[in-house]
Amino acid sequence: MLSNPATIPLSSRTLHDLADRIRIHRQQRGYRWRRLDPGRQALLALAHLRNGDTYTRLAAGFEIGVATAWRYVQEATTLLSTAAEDLETAMRRIRLLAYAILDGTLIPADRVADRRPYYSGKHKRHSVNVQVIADAAGRLVWASAALPDRRTT
Numbered sequence: 001m002l003s004n005p006a007t008i009p010l011s012s013r014t015l016h017d018l019a020d021r022i023r024i025h026r027q028q029r030g031y032r033w034r035r036l037d038p039g040r041q042a043l044l045a046l047a048h049l050r051n052g053d054t055y056t057r058l059a060a061g062f063e064i065g066v067a068t069a070w071r072y073v074q075e076a077t078t079l080l081s082t083a084a085e086d087l088e089t090a091m092r093r094i095r096l097l098a099y100a101i102l103d104g105t106l107i108p109a110d111r112v113a114d115r116r117p118y119y120s121g122k123h124k125r126h127s128v129n130v131q132v133i134a135d136a137a138g139r140l141v142w143a144s145a146a147l148p149d150r151r152t153t
Helices: 012-029 038-051 055-062 066-083 087-095
Strands: 101-108 125-134 140-143
Touching: 012 038, 012 066, 038 055, 038 066, 055 066, 087 140
Parallel strands: none
Antiparallel strands: 101 125, 125 140
């Protein structure tokens, strides 16, 4: 039995912000009952996004089904993406900063049905490429959509 199903290095502000977004979304949709409360759903989604925990492990840790874990993560990810700035707004913010940090990261992906565009010969694995802009303190300003690692142009 797990006493703490997920340990992730994030601030409680991040957890509460996502939990509030989930709570508002549930009230707007009129959901009466869910297996996990908004705080636990936020922790589940952040554990997946931050640590890359599999849906099977999350389902076991939070005592829910695998499909429910997947649905909760997808719902939270959608809520986070709607709150994100677009590139034009981010660029206006960046112009006010002394400097910004631009970096890219490769995120492993499981693309069974559509293998070719997501396979990187250089890294020898399926992955997506995400470009990120951060401020001087390392806070996220903007992140691109996930692009196939191998670009054919």
